[in-house]
Amino acid sequence: RKEVEQDPGPFNVPEGATVAFNCTYSNSASQSFFWYRQDCRKEPKLLMSVYSSGNEDGRFTAQLNRASQYISLLIRDSKLSDSATYLCVVNGEYNFNKFYFGSGTKLNVKP
Amino acid sequence: NAGVTQTPKFQVLKTGQSMTLQCAQDMNHEYMSWYRQDPGMGLRLIHYSVGAGITDQGEVPNGYNVSRSTTEDFPLRLLSAAPSQTSVYFCASSPVRGGPYTQYFGPGTRLTVL
Numbered sequence: 001r002k003e004v005e006q007d008p009g010p011f012n013v014p015e016g017a018t019v020a021f022n023c024t025y026s027n028s029a030s031q032s033f034f035w036y037r038q039d040c041r042k043e044p045k046l047l048m049s050v051y052s053s054g055n056e057d058g059r060f061t062a063q064l065n066r067a068s069q070y071i072s073l074l075i076r077d078s079k080l081s082d083s084a085t086y087l088c089v090v091n092g093e094y095n096f097n098k099f100y101f102g103s104g105t106k107l108n109v110k111p
Numbered sequence: 112n113a114g115v116t117q118t119p120k121f122q123v124l125k126t127g128q129s130m131t132l133q134c135a136q137d138m139n140h141e142y143m144s145w146y147r148q149d150p151g152m153g154l155r156l157i158h159y160s161v162g163a164g165i166t167d168q169g170e171v172p173n174g175y176n177v178s179r180s181t182t183e184d185f186p187l188r189l190l191s192a193a194p195s196q197t198s199v200y201f202c203a204s205s206p207v208r209g210g211p212y213t214q215y216f217g218p219g220t221r222l223t224v225l
Contacts (some may be wrong), residue, residue: 004153032212043201043216044154087153091212097142097161098169099214101153 001026003100004090010106017078021105023088024070032091033064035073037084038104044087047073078109112137117202117217124192124224132187132220134202142205142212143185144169145177147198148219154201160185161207192224 006023013019025033033050048055050062050071061074071090075082085104092098118133136143141162146154146169156169160179174196176188185204189196200220205212 008151034213043218044214045216046213049213097159097167097212098156099144099212100170101146101155103151103153 002102003027003092004088004102006086006088006102006105008103008105010108012108012110013078014110015078015080017109018074018076019078019107020072020074021086021088021107022070022072023102023105024068025088025090025100026069027090027092027100028066028069030090030092031096032099033062033071034089035060035062035071036087036089036101038087039084044101047086075107078107080109080111083107083109114138115202115204115215115217117200117220119220120218121221122223124189124222126193126224128192130189130192132189132200132202132222134185134187134217135183136185136204136215137183138204138206138215139182140204140215141182141207142214143179144203144205144214145175145185145187146201146203147171147196148201149198157187157200189222194224196222197224198222 088102144159
């Protein structure tokens with residue numbers, strides 16, 4: 001079983017739409033959770049960390065559900081520039097220095 | 112700050128050749144790591160280091176060596192290249208203190224092994 005699983009998409013949405021991605025993880029003792037964004041043929045860049053109480057950064061909201069072992073990312077008022085692949089990242093259960101990446105969810109925002 | 116730099120950007124090797132991928136960061140980060148990214152797969156951790164002189168294996172360490180003699184540099188050595196090592200390699204660094212590790216990635220090295 002993969003450590004982190006994501007729906008690969010693609011999610012095709014119009015500008016202005018609200019879109020949500022989920023990610024499930026297998027290590028119940030994981031402590032650190034992140035969403036990264038990766039543009040085509042570029043390096044991943046941190047979008048936001050995910051905190052237990054949930055957190056918001058502008059149009060982006062991240063939630064953590066420890067009981068069900070999933071994290072979510074909500075993007076409101078989608079922009080063309082949001083088109084990218086979104087990677088879910090979780091640290092290891094027995095070694096918090098190890099990080100596991102999901103394979104990513106591709107988002108296409110259309111005009 | 113240059114951030115995280117990687118060289119070379121592209122490399123073609125023949126099976127059995129060895130080479131070193133270079134990674135450097137100028138942010139005084141303690142944590143550094145190497146990942147590979149294959150089509151349709153997420154990044155997989157190869158090796159990581161939490162400080163100079165300290166390295167450990169990640170998820171897919173076979174065929175790769177690392178060393179960390181300084182805080183700034185974390186080279187990745189391919190001992191005897193194989194076609195299965197064709198991939199995009201990313202180096203990343205992170206501060207350790209002050210909360211969750213927020214990793215900063217270099218631009219990547221695209222490696223093809225023939």
